[in-house]
Amino acid sequence: MKTEIKQRLAALRAEMKKYGVDAWYISGTDPHSSEYLPKRWETREYISGFTGSYGLVAVTLDKAALWTDSRYFLQAKEELEGTGIEMQKLRVTDAVSPDSWLSLNLPAGSKVGLDAQSLTADAFRSLQKGFLKKDIELVETPDLLEVIWEDRPAVPNDKVFELDVKYAGVARPEKQQKIAAELASFGADIHVVSMLDELAWLYNLRGSDVPYNPVFTAFAVIGENESVLFVDPAKIDSELKSKLEADGVEVKDYTTFYNYLSEINGKTIYIDPSTLNSAAYSALSGKNELVEGTSLVAIQKAIKNETELEGFRSAMKKDGVALVECLHWLKQTIGKETITDYEFGKKLAEFRVKQANFKGESFPPIVGYKSRGALVHLHIGADDALPLEADGVVLFDSGGQYIDGTTDITRTVALGAVSDQFKTDFTLTLKGMIGLTQAKFPYGVKGCHLDILARQALWENGMNYGHGTGHGVGHFLNVHEGPMSIRLEYNENLMLPGQVLSNEPAFYREGQYGLRTENMMVCVERETTEFGRFLGFDTLTLCPIDTSLIKVDLLSDKERKWLNDYHQWVNAELKPLMEDKYHKFLDELTAEI
Missing domain, CATH: 3.90.230.10 (Creatinase/methionine aminopeptidase superfamily)
Structure with a gap:
């Protein structure tokens, strides 16, 4: 496995050179800021061999590092041994942040690449801010692992199922109206929702795309008069689709999400920059007013009925x-x-x-x-x-x-x-x-x-x-x-x-x-x-x-x-x-x- 990790790092560095980037940053999550991931987005484990549920990776043309917190210090040390990847500590007083480490290991004028779909808007800003002092540019690239990861798993297409209101306690339309009332208090028209557990709660649906978490891969845009669920159509059977439509939910293909966002114009949109990915944020900014705060769905979901x-x-x-x-x-x-x-x-x-x-x-x-x-x-x-x-x-x-x-x-x-x-x-x-x-x-x-x-x-x-x-x-x-x-x-x-x-x-x-x-x-x-x-x-x-x-x-x-x-x-x-x-x-x- 250690040899395999070295080979993967070499292949990634070859791709980095093609795109003219001096380092590539891996957030360790997916486009939905998930902790436990569909196999497709287990990028941190693929590139480093580290199996913990939290960590970030940065790879330069001659060095690599993985950051994790105290839960995994001993485990990471063992799993990274012999890979050429050094372990860095997070959430401790003497921690060296990824942007600091990259600033120390890259000359001024360097470019750090990343996959904007798998990095939150907040994380993008934080990195950008850290690099400003060192004249390092943060650039969006395609997902470079797509080329080097042979037999990379696809986005899961397991069926979604309904959680009966006798367990959920509140029906879909009522949840939508609660969110709409909160949006109105912020003067916002719509809320973009990207966290998988928030979507599962909001629509009283469950799935099996992620080990241990009964969630499914999707995005949503919700407001007083609109509720659009972006999900692989193969995951929703005709009976469930009819039920969703009866509750005013429009089902669109998962792959159309970013295009849909790019066509929204002149709206006031509520987003949570700590969970919404940077690519989605970029698609909305410039032609809409963005109101930022903790996801309204997360707040409602946390208060159990x-x-x-x-x-x-x-x-x-x-x-x-x-x-x-x-x-x-x-x-x-x-x-x-x-x-x-x-x-x-x-x-x-x-x-x-x-x-x-x-x-x-x-x-x-x-x-x-x-x-x-x-x-x-x-x-x-x-x-x-x-x-x-x-x-x-x-x-x-x-x-x-x-x-x-x-x-x-x-x-x-x-x-x-x-x-x-x-x-x-x-x-x-x-x-x-x-x-x-x-x-x-x-x-x-x-x-x-x-x-x-x-x-x-x-x-x-x-x-x-x-x-x-x-x-x-x-x-x-x-x-x-x-x-x-x-x-x-x-x-x-x-x-x-x-x-x-x-x-x-x-x-x-x-x-x-x-x-x-x-x-x-x-x-x-x-x-x-x-x-x-x-x-x-x-x-x-x-x-x-x-x-x-x-x-x-x-x-x-x-x-x-x-x-x-x-x-x-x-x-x-x-x-x-x-x-x-x-x-x-x-x-x-x-x-x-």
Whole structure:
């Protein structure tokens, strides 16, 4: 594979020379700013061999670099070894940005090429701004990989299916009118929508173009009196097309999108430059007035309606049953039969499959045993699996797609003896998870204001973790969604009632172990006082937390009460749904401390 990567880099450099560019920039995404990608747009993996879900690549005529964040530092280092591609860190204080690295490695007057369809308008501007100081020109080229990538996969043409309004909660026309009302408040005529999960939500449709995310490849233009869905016609059967047309949705071919945009003239158009690609932006600018802001669809989608929230609660019960059954299997099997971390990941899915309306995993399972737990987004195959033994701990982060909701959960469980240090680390991290769960805060608070609650106990002990604390979760959609988040970095989007988020503080000791406890929660109204509206979080996830790993004397009375109340709730919700043979095991897992 390393030799293959070198050959691909050589072929790319030959194409770069044809177009007179001194470097080529790969955003690592597709024309829809997706995190998980259709095979066609797995350009970062194709050119570098790096398999993580986040990263950027820059290739000059004699050097190459890949940037990723702390989730993947160890993985990237291993996967890039011997390829001639150096790893650069992102989202850390001493990070060297791609534009800085290119400015250092290119002489003044150089040209950096890119595929404008696979780079957001914001990213294009940011690069351009960085290059101005060094007199480096950013130029649009065709997708150079199209020539060198033999047997490159086509855009998927799997069928799109409808999500019944009994699960979606709100019909298509009503969603359109909500967006139209928001557009009117900005004085805008239409909104260009390019994110796949936004389109799936907006039209109550789902697909299978992207692994783990039930989305389909499309664009849309929506306003008060127009709703145009650009999608491969082969993906929409005649019955569904008739239903869409009855709801005022015009279906046009996916390939006509850019031409359609170029013919819009004299309109006020709302766009999200952080997700709309640069080619689409260029097609609109100059002859229209552009209003920029967070996608109106993303904001609406993040605030779940009552039907969606009930769906999440239903999915959590099913997920909890599956996980307790899987833990029972693990405890019965460990030390008696040989099982690997890879096989355990497969078992998680096997137990979920037994649940009603299960539609697949929401992301590849992450199973970290012993020192592998310190690899934050580790993905292992059958070839590099390790046997699990009755010793130490295993961290597993996994999730399910159910037609009524999406789940994401991490638990760290003991398989045998653990050190006193581990128990301290586990408890300090758990204190953070409980602290964020119990937060009560005034309306207007953003995720960066709350992040400290998850880190405080760690910080007090000179400890920290490098990733975010909470991300939005879609409803039978992407397991990672915005626009809000809970992390140290500033995000202007508020915490709002109805938003569903993860809560996942963690701690990692490189070469020793990693630990993480993750629940999902929903933002809710708490009370209104003379000082304003106050919000909080209600937990959604139903699964025991391993109390054998806790140093009880490090928990406050309030924290201990929360944990005991949580376990009582888990027991009460799950026991009626489980076979009798699991009841004693569930009682043990949820026993009071």
